[in-house]
Structure formats: structure tokens, C-alpha cells
Amino acid sequence: MLAVVNVLGSMLMLFSVTYVLPFVTSLIYRDGLAIDFVVASALCAASGLVLWATTRRHKRELRSRDGFLLVTLAWVLMSLIATVPLLLAIPGLTFTDAFFEAMSGLSTTGATVLTGLEHLPPSVNLWRAALHWYGGMGIIVLVVAILPILGVGGMQLYKAETPGPVKNEKLTPRITQTAKALWAVYALMTIACIGALHLAGMNWFDAVFHGFSTMALGGFSNYDASIGHFDSLSIELVVILFMLISAMNFSRHFIAWQQKSLRAYATDSEAAAMLWLLSVGVLGVSLFVWTSGVYEEFPVALRHVAFNLVALATTCGYATQDYAAWPIFAPIMMLMLSCYVCNTGSTGGGIKMFRTLVLFRQALRELLLLVHPQAVTPVRIGTHIVANHIVFAVLAFVVLYFATVVVLTFALLASGLDFMSSFSAIIACINNAGPGLGVVGPASNYQGLTDFQTWVCSLAMLLGRLEIFSFLVLLTPAFWKR
Helix, strand or coil, X not given: CHHHHHHHHHHHHHHHHHHHHHXXXXXXXXXXXXXHHHHHHHHHXXXXXXXXXXXXXXXXXXXXXXXXXXXXXXXXXXXXXXHHHHHHHCCCCCHHHHHHHHHHHHCCCCCCCCCCHHHCCHHHHHHHHHHHHHHHHCHHHHHHCCHHHHCCCCHHHHHHHCCHHHHHCCCCCCHHHHHHHHHHHHHHHHHHHHHHHHHHCCCHHHHHHHHHHHHCCCCCCCCCCHHHHCCCHHHHHHHHHHHHHXXXXXXXXXXXXXXXXXXXXXXXXXHHHHHHHHHHXXXXXXXXXXXXXXXXXXXXXXXXXXXXXHHHHCCCCCXXXXXXXXCCHHHHHHHHHCCCCCCCCCCCCCCCHHHHHHHHXXXXXXXXXXXXXXXXXXXXXCCEEECHHHHHHHHHHHHHHHHHXXXXXHHHHHCCCCHHHHHHHHHHHHCCCCCCCHHHCCCCCHHHCCHHHHHHHHHHHHHHHCCCHHHHHHHCHHHHCC
């Protein structure tokens, strides 16, 4: 435990550096909040120094169980620290709402309790977007590249934070190089996204803000109307492109860049399934919305459905229309897609496409075995055979996922929230997708929830970001036994 606290202290000291960006922004725009970010950074650094100094004699190599504990504590503590500038800069903001906003930022959920976003100081808005960007690839993965400098290995931490099969896919011989490679690709693509958004019509500040938010599949905007504020087809097309890129496995992007070839994508079963599912979804929902009379012209329906469906399905959560007002089939379908679409190793949330494919292939195998009990039919994803222990792990994850959704939905129902708002809020938060339906729909936000309901949604965001297992394993007696 003390070894975990020691590393946590180091991480907090490193996290204090992230306040430089909003500090510089405050100086450039002269919004008078530079001192608030200095105070927040100093508090973060001081807290980390105290934790590190009091436990430095206990520094050692992390074990697997240490990784799970450290990941959970890091996300909670960093969210707590990230509330400081929000509390200092936004009058009347409660701690509950500030923590929700910070957790939503770091977990790349994009759900907000704030209104009048365009009137917030530029440094505060950029801090919200920066939280998305830091959390997008994972603060933990970033720190893995630096931990060896502090004398602590990073493999256990990387495995605890990184979801799916990418855990065992070393792109470079050393794990620190892997983390650096992923972040390099992430940073380069963010720069490309920012440039494309600027060319599409955004000013530089809006382009940087939405570049951070888009690549992280976060969904925060500095306008209450989200991307709908711009009413620009070219901006929507750019955002769709980069949302799709961000929803793919970043190891594929690195391999494609390393090989200077697009062949890496040709063998990506997850990406192919994602694009097929989104294409069918966009076309089907567009036809449904059009024939329902929501839009008179099909091209208009196609434009609005394509953007909002891709945004919600990839767990980015941007909006250009109040799709909650569409016939109920459409928004429910879009919300359900957010459970499955994103690939492992992406910045998105949800069950992930890899697990969906494994479940589908396992179901087909069980049907075949009913007819041919003696048949040998391994589960395959692409050309790879999926070991049975991975299939069982996927089944366990999905059971826990839906059990968590049920429990947290009932918690909101017990607090007096209506069913549609309760169910959609939990699905949106555990998938890190942002807007739900009902009182938390795209035309409103989470501001109307009670403190209890807000904390339940904050827990759902944390569980979704840590992919449930990393958190729930801490609640098992076996974890604490020596």
C-alpha cells in the first residue's frame, strides 16, 4: 500500500505540470485567473510531494494488484485536484458539481453541469478540454513512460489501465517506448485535427478546444449548442472523420505510421465491423427519421443523423440537433450503439467492438455445437483464434457491465428520477458518452440532478473509464489477502 502511495505522490507532482496550459491561456486572454491555476498547481505538487516524501523508503517494483489500486486512486485523486480551479473560478459551483465536471473531463465522458459555456473565462474552458485530452489516451499510460525515471517499472500499471487485447500487444520492445509511441501518434493526430478544424472555419481557440475534445472522444464544447453552434457542414465532416479515427485502435495507427502503409487497417476486424455497423446505422436511422417526417429532405436527414449518430456511437457526445425529440427508436438506437462501436485501444468507452465480436462468434459456436456436439470450432476474430479463457473473461465482463447498469439505474430510480432519464444517464456515463435522454438529453445537461444522483453518475463514469474490473476487483476480499 505504501509503495502505491509513493508512486501516487510522484504522479500528482507530474500532474501539477498540466496546469501550465490554462495558466498561459489566462495570461494571453487576460481573464484574471492565472493566480487560480498557480494555486491549484501548487496544491497538487505539494500534495504529491508530501505523499512521495513520507513513503519514499517503501519504493519498490509494482505488482499486478498494485496497478489496479493505483489506477483507481489516481483517477479519483486527480479528479479531486482538478476541481480546484473550477471551484475558484466559477462562482456558486458546489464541490459535487465541480467533481462531476472534473471526472467527466478526465474520463472523457463530456457530460456537463455548466451552462453559459461561451461566457466562461477562456482558461477555464481550455482546462475542461485539456482534461479530456489528458484522459483520452490515459494519464496512466503517459506516466508509464516516465515512471522508470523514478525507479518504478510500468508494465503492471499499463496492463491495469489499457483495455482489451492491446494489453499484450507490445509495439516496441520496451513498455515505456510503447507508451511514448502511442502518445506521439495521439499528439500528431490532435495537431492534424486542430489544423483541419481551423481550415474548416473555426478560430484557433475553438479549433484547439474541439481538437482536444474530439481526439479524446470527450464531447465537451465551449458552446451550449455544442457543434450545432457552428452550423457548418465542413466542420461536421472534419469532426466525423477524426471521431472515427479516435474510435479505432491507436496501435493500428502507430503500426500504419511505422510501416508507412495502410495495410495495417486491412486486417483490423474491429475497425471493419465498426465502420459496417455505423454505415448501416446511419442509413437506417436516416431513412426512419426522414419517413417519420422529422426532416422534409433525405439529404438533410442524412446530414444530421450521420453526425449525431457517429458522435454518440463513438462515445464522443457532440450534438447538432435535439435528437431526443426524434421518434424514440432513433435516440435509443444511437444510445445502444455507444455500448459496442468503439475499438479496444481507442479513446472511446463502452463494451468495445472486440468483446462484441467475441460474444457474437461464441453465440454462433454454441448454435453449431447444438447441431454437431463433437465439432471443434474455435472462436476466431479475423485470422486469430481467441483462447477460451479470453472468451470466459469477456462473458464475465459483459455480465458485470449489465449488472452494474441495472444496479445504478435502480439507484437513480429510487432517488425519484424517471426511468428514461435514469437508464439513459447510466448508459451514457458508464460508456463515457455524455448526453442521455430525458432531463439529461442533448438539449439540456446534468445540472438538474440532485447531489446523490450526481454522485451516482460520477461513479458510473469512473467505472466506465476503468472498465469495471479494475475497480470492482478492489471490493473482493481476495484482493486484500497477502
